[in-house]
Amino acid sequence: MRNAEVALETALLTHGLPWPENLATMEALLKAVEEEGARPRPIGVVGGRVRVGLEREELVRLAQGGADKASLWNLAALLAAGKDAGTTVAATLHLAHRAGLEVFATGGIGGVHPVPFDESADLLALSRTPILVVASGPKSVLDLEATLERLETYGVSVVGFRTDRMPAFLSPDSPYPLPARVETPEEAAALYREARALGLGGVLLFNPVSEGLSFQEVQAHVEEANREARRLGVGGKALTPFLLRRLAERTGGRSLEVNRRLLLENARLAARVARALAVE
Structure with a gap:
């Protein structure tokens, strides 16, 4: 029996939440994975070195501010410059695969x-990296229908965990049907094994948050926040953080509560899938 291990991204730590909530959330994720019988492997860049399985002092260093955000297009440059960085979904996928990991837990994917x-590098990384990724759908600020279409185009194996419809990050449901469904971590592991045997890329296991916000409410807030962003000229890298911040304000902080809940639930499910894979 192999070790059950779960990769965790660290852009959440460096750019997703403010200090000290970011560190507290990461520590809760580590504990959740361990409680489910797996080993958490947070991935980041410290002093220009890739670290797979960050120690607590390294997590604190990244969480306290000043670190960059590493995606695939700037990862080599950050290493060459000796920088600290939290890894995005795309960078974490790449580095986790190089380290031999097969399961990765995150919150929401880019799209x-x-x-x-304006498309996230997450999509292409998912298409070419044979890892099972547990997420609660694409981030709510995205074009969800177009993101699902692009996942199909790129040949990503998309499957719902006990759902027939794509969860929309903060919302456990959406109007968009999924092509496949599994009911247990063991079924998810079996599907991943088939995808791996076929030489396919990633398996995206969509796990709806247990208690979220309604799809209609979130979309109304996102549309208004997008209109505000256009008025203010906010775009590029600044757009997603701006929209997520406005979502938190408009929902009275409820979006942040849901975000933390789904992160923990995804970490637990990923650990269970990793345990099912470890019996090979």
């Missing part, structure tokens, strides 16, 4: 934005 030509 297609309403702004033309």
Whole structure:
């Protein structure tokens, strides 16, 4: 029996939540994975070195501010410059696969934005990296229908965990049907094994948050926040943080509570899938 291990991204730590909530949330994720019988492996860049399985002092260093955000297009440059960085979904996928990990837990994936030509590197990374990723859907600020279409185009194996419809990050449901469904971690592990045997890329296991916000409410807030962003000229890298911040304000902090809940639930499910894979 192999070790059950779960990769965790650290952009959540460096850019997702403020200090000290970011560190407290990461520590809760580590504990959740351990409680489910798996080993958590948070991945980041410290002093220009890739670290797979960050120690607590390294997590604190990243969480306290000043670190960059590492995606695939700037990862090599950050290493060469000796920087600290939290890894995005795309960078974590790549580094986790290089380290031999097969399961990765995150909150929401990046995808297609309403702004033309603005697409996350997460999508291409998912298509070419044979890892099972547990997420609660694409981030709520995205064009969800276009993101699901792009996942199909890229040949990503998309499956719902006890759901027939794509969860929308903060919302456990959406109007968009999924092509496959599993009921147990063991079934998810079996599907991943088939995808791996076929030489396919990633398996995206969508896990709906147990208690979230309604799809209609979130979309109304997102549309208003997008209108505000256009008025203020907010775009590029600043757009997603701006929209998520406005979502938190408009929901009275409820979106942050849901975000923390789904992160923990995804970490627990990922650990269970990792345990099922470890019996090979």
